[in-house]
Amino acid sequence: MTASTRPTTSSEPSGPxxxxxxxxxxxxxxxxxxxxxxxxxxxxxxxxxxVSPFFLLFFLVGLFPILYTAWVSLHDxxxxxxxxxxxxxxxxxxxxxxxxxxxxxxxxxxxFLLSSVPQVIAAILIAYVLDANLRAKxxxxxxxLVPFIVAPVAVSLIFTKIFADQSGLVNNVLMGxxxxxxxxxxxxxxxHFAIATMxxxxxxxxxxxIFLAAMQAIPREIYEAAIIDGTGRMRRFLHVTVPMLxxxxxxxxxxxxxxxxxxxxxxRMFDTGGQGGASRQWMxxxxxxxxxxxxxQISFGRASAxxxxxxxxxxxxxxxxxxxxxRIAHSGGPAKGTR
Amino acid sequence: xxSTAAIEQFAGKGAARAARRRLKGGGGVDARPRWWNYGxxxxxxxxxxxxxxxxxxxxxSDAGTIARNPIPSLIPQGNLFSNIGExxxxxINFWAAMVNSILVATLTSISVVFFATLAGFAFSKLSFRxxxxxxxxxxxxxxxxxQLGVIPLFIIMARLGWVGDLKAVIIPGLVTAFGVFWMxxxxxxxxxxxLIEAARMDGCNLxxxxxxxxxxxxxxxxxxxxxFTFVGSWTNFFWPFIILRGDNLTLPVALQQLQASYFKDYSxxxxxxxxxxxxxxxxxxxxxxxxxxxxxxxxxxx
Numbered sequence: 001m002t003a004s005t006r007p008t009t010s011s012e013p014s015g016p017x018x019x020x021x022x023x024x025x026x027x028x029x030x031x032x033x034x035x036x037x038x039x040x041x042x043x044x045x046x047x048x049x050x051v052s053p054f055f056l057l058f059f060l061v062g063l064f065p066i067l068y069t070a071w072v073s074l075h076d077x078x079x080x081x082x083x084x085x086x087x088x089x090x091x092x093x094x095x096x097x098x099x100x101x102x103x104x105x106x107x108x109x110x111x112f113l114l115s116s117v118p119q120v121i122a123a124i125l126i127a128y129v130l131d132a133n134l135r136a137k138x139x140x141x142x143x144x145l146v147p148f149i150v151a152p153v154a155v156s157l158i159f160t161k162i163f164a165d166q167s168g169l170v171n172n173v174l175m176g177x178x179x180x181x182x183x184x185x186x187x188x189x190x191x192h193f194a195i196a197t198m199x200x201x202x203x204x205x206x207x208x209x210i211f212l213a214a215m216q217a218i219p220r221e222i223y224e225a226a227i228i229d230g231t232g233r234m235r236r237f238l239h240v241t242v243p244m245l246x247x248x249x250x251x252x253x254x255x256x257x258x259x260x261x262x263x264x265x266x267x268r269m270f271d272t273g274g275q276g277g278a279s280r281q282w283m284x285x286x287x288x289x290x291x292x293x294x295x296x297q298i299s300f301g302r303a304s305a306x307x308x309x310x311x312x313x314x315x316x317x318x319x320x321x322x323x324x325x326x327r328i329a330h331s332g333g334p335a336k337g338t339r
Numbered sequence: 340x341x342s343t344a345a346i347e348q349f350a351g352k353g354a355a356r357a358a359r360r361r362l363k364g365g366g367g368v369d370a371r372p373r374w375w376n377y378g379x380x381x382x383x384x385x386x387x388x389x390x391x392x393x394x395x396x397x398x399x400s401d402a403g404t405i406a407r408n409p410i411p412s413l414i415p416q417g418n419l420f421s422n423i424g425e426x427x428x429x430x431i432n433f434w435a436a437m438v439n440s441i442l443v444a445t446l447t448s449i450s451v452v453f454f455a456t457l458a459g460f461a462f463s464k465l466s467f468r469x470x471x472x473x474x475x476x477x478x479x480x481x482x483x484x485x486q487l488g489v490i491p492l493f494i495i496m497a498r499l500g501w502v503g504d505l506k507a508v509i510i511p512g513l514v515t516a517f518g519v520f521w522m523x524x525x526x527x528x529x530x531x532x533x534l535i536e537a538a539r540m541d542g543c544n545l546x547x548x549x550x551x552x553x554x555x556x557x558x559x560x561x562x563x564x565x566x567f568t569f570v571g572s573w574t575n576f577f578w579p580f581i582i583l584r585g586d587n588l589t590l591p592v593a594l595q596q597l598q599a600s601y602f603k604d605y606s607x608x609x610x611x612x613x614x615x616x617x618x619x620x621x622x623x624x625x626x627x628x629x630x631x632x633x634x635x636x637x638x639x640x641x
Binding site for chain 1: 343379391397406407460461462470482486490493511513573576580591598608620623635636
């Protein structure tokens with residue numbers, strides 16, 4: 001191999017200066033010296049080259065935009081004219097003074113609770129049913145994962161018909177058995193329930209597989225001991241399985257918080273207008289952000305204020321999660337190794 | 340069943356017999372599950388398939404029938420292909436959206452696997468100053484809601500003249516923190532140092548060690564990462580919805596347009612849904628096993 005075929009070292013723009021010339025190799029031929037110098041440079045610099053694509057991209061499309069959002073939020077800035085005057089905290093005042101912000105906050109948390117709590121419970125129960133010495137294991141596991149591959153937009157379109165006010169599937173069934181129809185779109189809680197159902201449909205099976213993996217990592221001897229002691233299925237589930245799953249439950253809750261508070265697709269598609277209903281009964285924070293930035297107001301400044309507030313809320317909840325986790329994580333063993 | 344032998348020794352024959360009976364009867368750890376276990380699973384599977392089947396039912400019906408009854412029939416009717424034809428031939432360019440979605444998902448997934456494995460190789464097997472801190476940084480970025488940076492990102496794309504351009508969707512997704520973390524974890528266990536040393540002895544530089552040793556060794560985890568990224572890209576809506584325009588859409592954005600323009604005709608909207616689901620369903624049938632494995636391994640390691 002010749003030195004000229006080293007794509008990594010030759011394409012390195014910003015590494016440290018070339019390694020100092022070797023002192024110990026006056027006796028060996030010049031080619032060997034050059035080669036070993038290049039090899040040392042390769043060892044020293046190349047690792048940074050290897051990890052740099054991630055950091056470059058993260059700074060350009062992740063970190064910089066988030067920080068720059070704070071700058072935009074202090075300006076009169078719109079989609080068409082671009083940067084305008086510095087306005088201080090006026091955008092934050094506008095947002096915090098508008099009803100829509102608090103509605104969006106309420107809706108986001110309501111939808112989040114309605115989707116995360118039942119989802120975790122259902123996922124644990126499904127995992128428990130899957131955690132048996134089943135025939136055709138892979139078939140059942142793949143089966144519960146099918147909803148995950150359907151795009152949220154497609155899921156919403158299907159469920160919008162299921163939860164339609166007139167000639168919707170659920171309402172027709174309700175009226176068929178003599179119950180009153182539910183106003184899925186005008187009643188806020190009903191709308192949140194419908195949207196949460198879409199989220200649950202897509203993610204429950206996915207989380208069930210995560211819990212399944214954790215359940216299989218629980219040492220079988222613990223169950224055996226419980227069985228010999230004569231505990232029934234129910235008590236074994238409540239007193240052995242669930243406590244051993246604690247770290248996994250925390251993991252699932254934390255990851256779903258970050259995504260769940262940014263929910264957009266399902267509520268956006270719940271009707272054709274995409275405003276979150278006539279009195280904004282299912283408008284979420286991200287929908288509000290979108291409406292301020294790309295809606296009739298075209299105010300990037302105000303939209304940035306919402307983005308930054310939501311960012312702070314998510315970080316605050318993340319820290320809260322972390323503190324709670326630290327307090328309770330030491331009980332319950334970490335999961336290691338599957339069957 | 341060694342535990343029962345111990346019980347027999349310490350607590351006598353009667354206790355051991357009772358323990359054996361309990362282990363064998365119903366609740367045994369490795370006993371084959373009974374019919375109700377399969378029954379429950381069948382119900383769960385029916386629930387997770389029903390909405391998709393429902394979409395197929397509506398897609399094969401027609402607007403009038405659906406308006407009269409939300410369950411037009413439990414067997415698919417004959418209009419599926421004419422409905423799909425109408426959707427594809429509509430003014431929303433559905434074919435182009437399909438091609439775009441395939442293009443975006445494929446390019447992003449290949450790129451994520453390539454760069455994440457590259458970084459994972461460095462983080463798990465090479466020593467360099469600041470390695471630990473940089474890796475921690477990568478993990479921490481997973482908790483950052485980057486979606487909230489859309490406004491400056493849009494401003495950047497507008498400056499570059501990329502609004503409405505697929506580049507604006509592809510480039511931000513070229514490598515992910517999750518991917519880097521995932522490959523680091525995998526290569527940490529799966530790639531022995533001896534192999535890299537051997538490659539160095541043979542005169543490989545680090546990039547060639549990556550290409551000829553690390554990349555082939557991470558085929559399994561790479562396939563899982565590819566699938567994850569592909570599904571994520573295929574189902575992504577928020578950013579493409581903001582940045583893409585006109586005829587140049589991805590499938591979820593095309594579906595949104597379909598809903599906006601044909602909101603009265605559910606048979607057409609559902610045909611669009613069916614068309615958008617089929618490619619991933621095929622991929623899932625072929626490689627869903629890897630996706631299941633990936634989720635379960637990620638859970639145990641993460």
